[in-house]
Amino acid sequence: MIYKIGSRGSKLALAQTESVCRELKKRYPEHTFEIVIVKTKGDKVQDKPLDQVGGKGIFVKEIEEMILSDEIQMGVHSMKDMPARPAEGLIFSKVWKREDPRDVLILREKKRLQELRHGAVIGTGSKRRAFQLKKLRPDLQVVGIRGNVDTRLRKMEEQKLDGIVLAAAGLHRLGMGDRISQYFSEEEMIPAPAQGVLALELRKNNEELRKMLDACADEESQKEASSERQFLEAMGGGCHVPVGASCVKQKDGTYRFYGMFGTEDGSRIVYESAAGSDPGTLAESTAAAIRRKMAGTVFLTGAGPGDPDLITVKGRKILHQADCVIYDRLADPGLLSYVKKDCEKIYVGKENRHHVMEQEEINRLLAQKAMEHKVVVRLKGGDPFVFGRGGEEAMFLKKLGIPAQIIPGISSCIAGPAYAGIPVTHRGTSGGFHVVTAHDRNNKLADIDFEGMARSGETCIFLMGFSKIGEIVQKLQEAGMSPHMPAAVISRAASVNQKTCIGTLETIEERVRKNRMEPPAVIVAGKTVELSAFIGTVRQQKPYLVTKIGTKPSRLSELLRGRGVSVTEIQTGSIVMTEQKFTKDMLQKASWLIFTSRNGVKGFMKNLQDSDLDVRCLHHTKIAAIGQKTAHWLKKYGLLADLVPQIYDSGHLAQCLKQKAGKQDLVCHIKGKEGTSVLRDTLAPLCKYHEIEVYENQPVKIEKPGSPDQYAGTVFTCASSVRRFFGSMEAKTAEKWKREMRCFSIGTGTTSALQQIGAAKICEALQADYESLAAVIGKDVEDVSVSED
Template sequence: MKIKIGTRGSKLALIQTETVCDKLRQAYPEHTFEIEIISTKGDVVQNRPLHEIGGSGLFVREIEQKLLQDEIQLGVHSMKDMPAVLPEGLVFAKAWPREDPRDALILRETPSLQELPQGAVIGTGSKRRAFQLLALRPDLRIVNLRGNVDTRLRKMEEQKLDGIVLAAAGLHRLGLQQRITQYLEPAQMIPSPTQGFLALECRRENTGLLQMLQAFSEENAETTAQAERAFLREIGADCHMPVGALCTPQNGAFRLDALYGREDGSRLARASVTGSDPQRLAAQAARRIRSQLAGTVCLVSGGPGDSELVTVKGLRQIREADCILYDRLSPAELPTLAKPQCEKIFVGKQNAHPSMRQDAINRLLIAKAMQYDKVVRLKGGDAYVFGRGGEEALALREAGVPFSVIPGVSSATAGLACAGIPITHRGIASGFHVLTAHGQTDALADIDFDALAKSRETCVFLMGLSKVGEITQRLLQAGMDGQTDAAVISCAATPRQRVCTADLQHLAKAVEAACLPSPALIVVGGVVRLRDKLNFFEKQPLFGKRCLVPKIGTRPAPLAQKLRACGAEVQEVTVGEIVQIPAALSAEKLQAVRWILFTSRNGIDAFFASLQAAGLDSRSLANTKIAVIGHSTGRHLRQYGLHPDLTAETANSSSLCQTLGRVLSLSDTVWYPKAAQADHSIRDVLAAFCHFEELPIYENRPVPPKEFDPTFAASCEAVFFTCASSAKRVLQALGHVPAAWGTQTTVVSIGPKCSAALRQCGVASILEADSASPDAMVKALLAQQKLQ
């Protein structure tokens, strides 16, 4: 049989592969063994650190692809280069005896690490090595160094580095032991998991070759390799994290020394455990590491759909989170309230749609806790009411990750209330039952329908839309009166809420005819009769109206919040970002300024950022008066502890110029902090009354509207534009003015300049607010609604 062995082309890789090949040739002379050199990404890209180009698997993927295609039958690697999980269909042979696992220090002139001069420069491409070196000698300067052994030795000389760190195993195999200045013992530097082992990889189905390879294996070697690789999997490390592990026999058992650190090296943790089972050793070491390093995971209950039904405590956790994992049942607006640098991860959890499995979510929570100080798992309703929050909390506890839970408003109560159905009512229902309709499989949950049928309490079934017919049938069979009032509430507590009511025996047909979408609640009981009198939620003035709000920046738009308060379904789309332009301010310059003119909150923020950067504060404005374009801008100014001296009579630039022009004199210096791309209309008017200086202090830069839905934009009931740039960018993204705009869709403009931009883009029918404020825009739409 001809067996082709794949390997990288480096000198070390070839020596390792030739060693394997020689053993096989001697043991199995009846077979032919050939070596094929395969180039990998890790070999090609050598001018960047491993974690920047993909990290784990960089030196093996191309070889594994040829294995899977049976172009080669055996791959020989350094096991430390192997990802924690192999591709489906590939396996390792049991481990052969290990070469020296330690790291080795090669110094150019100095005899030891301790004797290196202050600030000595050491080269390595490994975060694990770098951070452990800095723990031993914080004064060292670490530089990135990659390439094969010969290349690194050459670069050390060419770049006059004081030293480099390499794996002792590689130096031994190359016959370069004499170059080693000092071995770094595990107490000083824990090596990479499985460093010193060869990985012999082949297809799982190739049992004959596996048997041939495993004739050279050694039991202790296999146990130690398993333990170290199990730790790598258990800790969930990736190429960005410094991770190390070394398993050694000890008194008839095994000792596993492990290391793990934060990506930036700010924190490193070690653990040592003993035992005989590799998997248990790995789990124990990982748990001890997490107990030292892990941040806190908070299970935040987001409420039933309305983002304002989250608790105050939950909202604070969201705003402070470094990472948020959320799913489709958590209110969509809540992740947008997090700080800009927060990582947001959608994990799905939607029936019949691709989503992350629960065990994968658990692992991700644990991994992110090792990466961040504050992780939020945002869930819909209450985390412990059929939300599998308990499973996530147990997984975190088992992994040694601190967690907390913030209870929330369950859809079982709030969803009914928003549909005008109190879950209890004196004289009708003195209690309630809340059940899930789904069991662990897709079948109906194991429910005591006989007990429910005899009860007078309200029955609420969650996650049961597909089971409506089965539930009603089982209740009727158990003896419940077919005339009992019942309802199904779809998308409860959201602007998409729809409610279908009927008696119990006709509910299933009514729901089928209504084509209600999930999620939905099923309610059975006399309290449903109160809906007609208590239905407040669907009476909101803009209930169910779909509104598009383009905005600048990622934070929730105040206009969107006001529309939601009126019951509207709002889609926000980011079309720009504010980038501040530092201004060279000084106390001397400010002494000469009589007035500062603000026309936006962005101008205020950018100005005070420059003021602070100059080492100044509001005391520098003691002799300066401030004018603002409107009351909204004035309120924002007060957040800096200042009150405007003048506010335009009407919130637009014409009124501001008229109002300010009455008090200016030719000797006055007026500063106008503005957007770099804004027009000069205010300057053109006021320059005749004073010495007017524009101060470009921020820029409104366009961004691709990633969350933009052209279908929604073309068919919604209202679209709101708060500035000319947003109008131009949205219409540019659409490519045309939708036919429905001006007829079915109301186009609302904040003021004359914005309206002019819309007309220039081809929008003919525009509803313009009487003042430049979100309140005025909402008021204009409400007034139009009353007329229709």
């Protein structure tokens, strides 16, 4: 039999693979063993840290694909470079004899770490090594360095580094042990989990090869490597965070386990060790001890159903504090606008039995992120404990010693009927209600006590049962409930697209089909359904799509929400300040400074301070502001505007300045890179007009907004948002939006941009400020309500 063995092409990888090949040829001369060199992504990308190019998997993916396709039969890797679990369909053989697991120091001139000069420069590509070096010598400068052993040694000489840190195992396998200046003990530097161990990877069903490889295994090395990998998996560690583990057998036959784990930036690092007879138990206890010291808090938070305003005040507060949000499909994406700019956002939603991530993976992800962040929010539609599997997540975290708090949410089983005008209880009609999930894990009708529900005379509510409507109404009737019992199906509960279909147990299935109802849906059976005719439904207002610059919730959206207007935000740009060097002489020559935005004010003041100047150099200069809000921002820096037009736009500001500025006056417009030419066209012929760009409104990738019929209108506060928003769409889609969507504009410049792209329905604010624009939209909401009534 011919066995092909995959290996990376570096000297070390080949040395490792050749040692395996020699041993196999020696033990199994009846077989042929050949080495196949495979170039991996990790070999191709050498100029970036591992965590920026895909983590540990970049060294193995191509080899694993070839094993699975049977182009090669096995791969030889360094176990420390392997993800916590092998790819689907692959396994590792038992561990062969381990090489020295310690990290070592190679110095260019000195012999020991302690001999290095103050501020010496050491190279390493590992955060784990870097942070532990800084613990030993806080004065050291640690720089990133990647490549094979020869490359790193060459870079050390070329860049005049004082030294580099490598693994002893690799140097020993290359016959370069004489280059080692100093070995680090486990107390000084905890190595990577399973460092010095070779990972022999093969297909799961290749039984013959697995038995051959396992026959070469070393029992002690297997125990040590397994426990260290067990620790790695328990911590959820990878290339993004520093993690180390070492299991060392003592002279008396017991073991000492060393573990370390830290945040990505090294701001928190915890070390633990434990001694005992069982390596696996030591790995678990060490991991648990580190989690207790280091873990942040996971907040299992109910987002409410549909309407994003139904999240609780406490839920919204915790979103503001979140360092990481892990969210589901049924949590309204608009809630993510409340998080911080640098908050990590991870989607793990489920839809129609398609799982972006299985529940077990979500559990592990929560634990992993709790080790990286102080505040992790698990945002779940409805309430986390009402068929949301929040209990499973809470128990999993509790078992690991990770703090978890519950923030309840409003469940669709209450909100859906309420928005449809159906009380789940009503005096004299129903003294209680039953809520059940309608399907089991095999997507069959759940084992429900229909007789008990029918006998109770109370409101019966079924969640996740849209595809089972026929079976549900049949079972209720078989259990004794009248076929004339009122029933309702509420689709997309509490959202702007909520639809309600009302009938009886006898007619509801047919009515749902005729009305083309869609899941997710709440099914209600009971006498309180009749009360919707008297109470009436809650009219869910379609949201206004507000374009914004930057990631934070816009002040305009806050004004609109304060008026009871539903809002969805979409980012079209990001403000980046531009560097300008000011001199006192230049500023003192200016007769007027014109400010047309708060970003202009902020950019100007930043550059003023960076130029080692302050507002005293403006004592002869007059200041014009386009509106009261810009004037307010100037006032924050101790500057009072000399001129503010009554109508807040560039045209009226230009006309006012036209009366003030003469031919000898230097008029400086503090502005962004983009902007209208109104001021320039009006003032340039009359005075010395000069533009100073202090910020840039840079474009960002714009999310697809969906269909125009999802929104009551789209709101624009600048011309660039107009161009970017419509420019991000395909031509056919853009034409539909231009034709059908009502566009709300803050002022003449934005209106002009809307006209130029061909928008058919434009409504402009009376004044070019957020308050006026919010008032126009608020009036629009009232007009729509009146027309619907």
